[in-house]
Amino acid sequence: xxxxxxxxxxxxxxxxxxxxxxxxxxxxxxxxxxxxxxxxxxxxxxxxxxxxxxxxxxxxxxxxxxxxxxxxxxxxxxxxxxxxxxxxxxxxxxxxxxxxxxxxxxxxxxxxxxxxxxxxxxxxxxxxxxxxxxxxxxxxxxxxxxxxxxxxxxxxxxxxxxxxxxxxxxxxxxxxxxxxxxxxxxxxxxxxxxxxxxxxxxxxxxxxxxxxxxxxxxxxxxxxxxxxxxxxxxxxxxxxxxxxxxxxxxxxxxxxxxxxxxxxxxxxxxxxxxxxxxxxxxxxxxxxxxxxxxxxxxxxxxxxxxxxxxxxxxxxxxxxxxxxxxxxxxxxxxxxxxxxxxxxxxxxxxxxxxxxxxxxxxxxxxxxxxxxxxxxxxxxxxxxxxxxxxxxxxxxxxxxxxxxxxxxxxxxxxxxxxxxxxxxx
RNA sequence: GGAGAGAUGGCCGAGUGGUCGAAGGCGCUCCCCUGCUAAGGGAGUAUAGGCUCAAAACGCUUAUCGAGGGUUCGAAUCCCUCUCUCUCCGCCA
Numbered sequence: 001x002x003x004x005x006x007x008x009x010x011x012x013x014x015x016x017x018x019x020x021x022x023x024x025x026x027x028x029x030x031x032x033x034x035x036x037x038x039x040x041x042x043x044x045x046x047x048x049x050x051x052x053x054x055x056x057x058x059x060x061x062x063x064x065x066x067x068x069x070x071x072x073x074x075x076x077x078x079x080x081x082x083x084x085x086x087x088x089x090x091x092x093x094x095x096x097x098x099x100x101x102x103x104x105x106x107x108x109x110x111x112x113x114x115x116x117x118x119x120x121x122x123x124x125x126x127x128x129x130x131x132x133x134x135x136x137x138x139x140x141x142x143x144x145x146x147x148x149x150x151x152x153x154x155x156x157x158x159x160x161x162x163x164x165x166x167x168x169x170x171x172x173x174x175x176x177x178x179x180x181x182x183x184x185x186x187x188x189x190x191x192x193x194x195x196x197x198x199x200x201x202x203x204x205x206x207x208x209x210x211x212x213x214x215x216x217x218x219x220x221x222x223x224x225x226x227x228x229x230x231x232x233x234x235x236x237x238x239x240x241x242x243x244x245x246x247x248x249x250x251x252x253x254x255x256x257x258x259x260x261x262x263x264x265x266x267x268x269x270x271x272x273x274x275x276x277x278x279x280x281x282x283x284x285x286x287x288x289x290x291x292x293x294x295x296x297x298x299x300x301x302x303x304x305x306x307x308x309x310x311x312x313x314x315x316x317x318x319x320x321x322x323x324x325x326x327x328x329x330x331x332x333x334x335x336x337x338x339x340x341x342x343x344x345x346x347x348x349x350x351x352x353x354x355x356x357x358x359x360x361x362x363x364x365x366x367x368x369x370x371x372x373x374x375x376x377x378x379x380x381x382x383x384x385x386x387x388x389x390x391x392x393x394x395x396x397x398x399x400x401x402x403x404x405x406x407x408x409x410x411x412x413x414x415x416x417x418x419x420x421x422x423x424x425x
Numbered sequence: 426g427g428a429g430a431g432a433u434g435g436c437c438g439a440g441u442g443g444u445c446g447a448a449g450g451c452g453c454u455c456c457c458c459u460g461c462u463a464a465g466g467g468a469g470u471a472u473a474g475g476c477u478c479a480a481a482a483c484g485c486u487u488a489u490c491g492a493g494g495g496u497u498c499g500a501a502u503c504c505c506u507c508u509c510u511c512u513c514c515g516c517c518a
Contacts, residue, residue, distance in 0.1 A: 052487090059442095073500085366472095
C-alpha cells in the first residue's frame with residue numbers, strides 16, 4: 001500500500017512516478033474521495049464527541065439519582081443522523097482503501113525507465129555459456145532419455161504442468177535445495193524457517209493484492225486459505241501487526257517450500273518441460289530491515305542468490321527490471337537469469353525485490369526507530385533459487401554427448417558422491 | 426469429533442453497564458536522594474486515525490480490552506456469530 005500521507009501532500013509527483021511504470025492514477029477520483037472523507041469524518045466525530053459528553057453527564061446525574069431524561073432525549077434526537085454519518089464514513093473509507101490497495105508501489109529513482117522486458121538493463125554477466133561439440137538437447141529430452149523425468153505419469157495423476165522425478169534426478173532435486181539452504185544459513189547468515197504452505201486471504205493481501213492476483217492462486221474450497229505461490233507469503237507475514245525493537249533488525253530468513261501457481265495468464269507459454277509448473281520447489285530469502293539499509297540489503301540478498309549459481313558454475317546474468325516490467329508491490333527488482341543451452345537463452349531463475357514499506361504498511365509491520373517512534377519496516381525477498389529451474393539448468397549445462405549428465409562438484413557430497421547420472425535402462 | 430475453561434496494555438493481573446484507555450504489580454525511561462553496590466522517593470510509559478498548523482510540538486477529537494455484529498443515552502462488562510488458545514476424552518502421521 002502506498003503512503004496515504006504522501007498521496008495527500010505530493011499528489012502530482014506521485015502521479016508522475018506512477019506513470020513511469022505505466023499506471024494512470026485517477027487524481028480526480030482521489031481528490032473528491034478525500035474531500036468527502038474529510039467532511040464526513042469531521043462531522044461524524046463531532047457528533048460522536050457530543051454523544052460521549054452527554055452520556056457522561058447522564059451517568060453523573062444518575063449517580064446523584066437525578067433526572068436525566070432530557071439529556072437522553074437529546075442524544076436520541078441525533079441518533080439517526082449519527083448512524084447515517086457512520087455508515088457514510090465507513091463506505092467512503094472502504095472506497096478509499098480499495099483505491100489505495102489498487103495502486104502499485106513507487107519505483108526507486110535508480111530504476112531504469114521502460115515499457116517492457118526489452119528495456120531491462122543488464123547489471124552483470126557471470127560465466128561464459130559452454131560450447132558443445134554435439135547437438136544439445138533440452139532438459140525434457142535429457143531427463144526422459146535418462147528415464148528419470150516423467151511427464152506422462154505426472155499428466156495421468158494431475159494433468160499438465162506437473163512433473164514426476166525419479167532416481168538420481170529426484171535426488172539431485174533434493175540435493176539442490178540442501179545446498180541452497182546450507183549455503184544461506186552457513187555463509188550468508190540466514191535463519192532457516194519452516195512455514196505453512198497455506199495462508200489466509202489476509203496474509204496474501206499483506207504481501208500482494210489479493211483482489212488483483214487471486215486468479216493466480218489455488219484456493220481451498222470453502223475456506224479462506226490459499227496455497228502459497230512462494231514462501232514470501234507466509235514468511236514476510238511473520239512480522240505482520242508487530243512492532244519490532246530496533247535491535248531486532250535485520251531479520252533474515254531462508255525457507256524451502258513448494259510453490260503453487262495456477263498460471264492462469266500463461267496459456268501456451270512454456271508448456272514444455274519443467275520451466276513453468278503448477279507446483280515447484282523454491283528456496284526463498286526474506287529480509288526485514290531498517291529503511292535506511294534496505295537498498296544495500298537488497299543488493300546483498302541478490303548476491304546471496306547469485307552465489308548458488310557460482311557454486312554450481314552455471315552462467316548467468318543479472319538484470320535490473322525497468323519501470324514497466326516490475327511487479328505490483330516492488331520498488332526495485334533484480335532478475336537473475338541462468339543460461340539454458342536447450343533454449344539458447346537466459347531464463348529467469350530468481351527475482352529479488354525491495355518492497356520498501358509497501359508490504360509493511362499493508363501488514364502493519366513496524367519497528368521502533370531511533371526516535372522511539374513506530375515506523376514501517378522495509379521488506380525484501382528473492383528466490384535463492386528456484387529449485388526446479390536450477391535442476392533444468394544443470395541437466396542442460398552438464399549434459400554429455402552420450403546422454404549422461406555430470407553432477408556439479410558441489411552437489412556430489414549431497415548425492416552419495418556420484419559424479420554422473422546415467423540412463424536407468 | 427465430544428465435554429469444559431479462557432482471550433484485557435511490553436509482561437503479569439483486577440475490572441461493579443456510567444467520571445475506564447482501563448486499578449495494582451513487574452519491566453522500561455527520566456528526575457531526586459545516596460561518596461561504591463543495594464535500597465528509597467517522584468514523574469512518565471499503548472496503537473492507528475482525524476482536525477488545527479507552513480511543519481513539528483502542543484491542543485482538541487475519534488476508534489481500539491481476540492474479530493465482527495447487536496442491545497443501550499452509555500459496553501472491557503449484557504446478547505449473538507466467528508477465530509484462536511488451554512484442559513480432559515476419542516481418533517490419528
